[in-house]
Amino acid sequence: MAASGGPAGPGWAGPGGRPGARAGAHRLDAALARGRLSLRARRARLRSKAWQILQCSVAAAVAWFVARDLLGHPDPFFAPVAAFLGLGTSYGQRLRRVAEVTVGVAVGVLVGDLFVLWLGSGAWQIGLVVALALSVGFLLDAGQLLVNQAAVQGIIVATIVADPGEALVRWTDALVGGGVALVAATVVPAAPLRRPREQAAAVVGKVAGLLRAAADVVVAGEVEPALDLLADARSTDHLVRELQAAADEGLAVVASSPFRVRHGPTVRRVADLVTPLDRALRSTRVLTRQAAVTAYRHQRVPPSYAALLHDLADAAELVGEELRADRMAVAARGALLAVGRASAEVERTSDLSVEVVLAQVRSVVVDLLQVTGMGTLEATDALPPARA
Structure with missing residues (x-):
């Protein structure tokens, strides 16, 4: 039909009209309709994600509360991070994601903390932290999410030196965040x-x-x-x-x-x-x-x-x-x-x-x-x- 000037053909306006003007009006109407549809789709998507947004927000707050107010950790950065990353904003493979993020964050934080505790912080230490964290992840035969989190969290720990006596506190915070995410994931x-x-x-x-x-x-x-x-x-x-x-x-x-x-x-x-x-x-x-x-x-x-x-x-x-x-x-x-x-x-x-x-x-x-x-x-x- 496109070649014969039918309904699918460019500039077709039907009998009795000016093709350019009528086709232009139709294209404008179609563009406006697509814009309204796109806006409705975005609003619908936001509404559909409202529960996940609320759940991630509450889980991050609870993880911080547990680590800081109940366990007495001064700045439990990794607790809300692990809680949020574990939950995410989709339900697909959620329990597996929680497990991978929790283990990955815990491995990265633990490796980073131990290296900083024994060898201090610097460029070559960060390189060793990444290499060791990735190696541990692959040895565990883990998914890409776990491996990436282990390396990223190791880098963060190696660059943010803990106060004396608090080296392994961040590892505990990661476990707290993962535990909160695991509980929250079952509430749907x-x-x-x-x-x-x-x-x-x-x-x-x-x-x-x-x-x-x-x-x-x-x-x-x-x-x-x-x-x-x-x-x-x-x-x-x-x-x-x-x-x-x-x-x-x-x-x-x-x-x-x-x-x-x-x-x-x-x-x-x-x-x-x-x-x-x-x-x-x-x-x-x-x-x-x-x-x-x-x-x-x-x-x-x-x-x-x-x-x-x-x-x-x-x-x-x-x-x-x-x-x-x-x-x-x-x-x-x-x-x-x-x-x-x-x-x-x-x-x-x-x-x-x-x-x-x-x-x-x-x-x-x-x-x-x-x-x-x-x-x-x-x-x-x-x-x-x-x-x-």
Whole structure:
């Protein structure tokens, strides 16, 4: 279509308008829309990280309090550092990260403290501290995080000379920070466990919205709404990325918190929906593109196709409602199968773009049937062949 000046072509404005001005207006609108979307995405990301920010802040403060006020260490710099580095701002492999950071910081601080205690501080001492800290890390067969922390903390210790009698106090502070991080890592709210199914419902809701808009486009055959639909469909990639991130985060929470283990089966079921939902959204984007092409070319689309799109949108909304209610959307299977049967009976045309709309309707039905728990082959076989 790009070469023929269709909806994907540069500067296309449709019949009856000035291509440059109309295309420029569309590009400006698209840029403003992307800016608003980006701002919303950043705000949503900040909200999603609110708990981790609070948790890291509290853990750092608690580690300082324990080391300074309970253990009497004058300046327990390494306690809050180890607590923060261990927790981080993501749930992925959190317990392993806490263990690696704690051991790495402890090794680096211990090696640095011993060298400063015996040999003093200077350029060659720092070189030996780094070499020894890295060697110990590799001998422990540790990950890169542990090795790096051992070297970095060794450098810090070797350059910040402790007061007499306090050489090994910093090593204790590192252990305190790691212990606080380990305890804090097991305390996880329920929000990361709800987010995967909420994001899955958002993806299905977007599919339903695009299908309804496509139905309106094929009925009205107007170019401007077709362009708007096309731009909307092309801005949906982030939804699947956010769904994958939410699923990964939920799985990480289940793996890191003993208090959330019972939620494991539910989170894993939602994680398994990422692939069919991704395919459903991709199929819907292809469908909307062909719907825009029919509007641009003024091709006749049978009324039954618009009815099919509306029915499929209704079924998709039912899938979203089931997901939000933390169910496997089995209740929506009947509505999807009805759309699949209807797609086999509608009239056929000789226009390729119109035929692609029908083909993508059937593809979306198959993808959403998998969201209800059906296998790929089972969902495909559930649709009767389209009539010739």
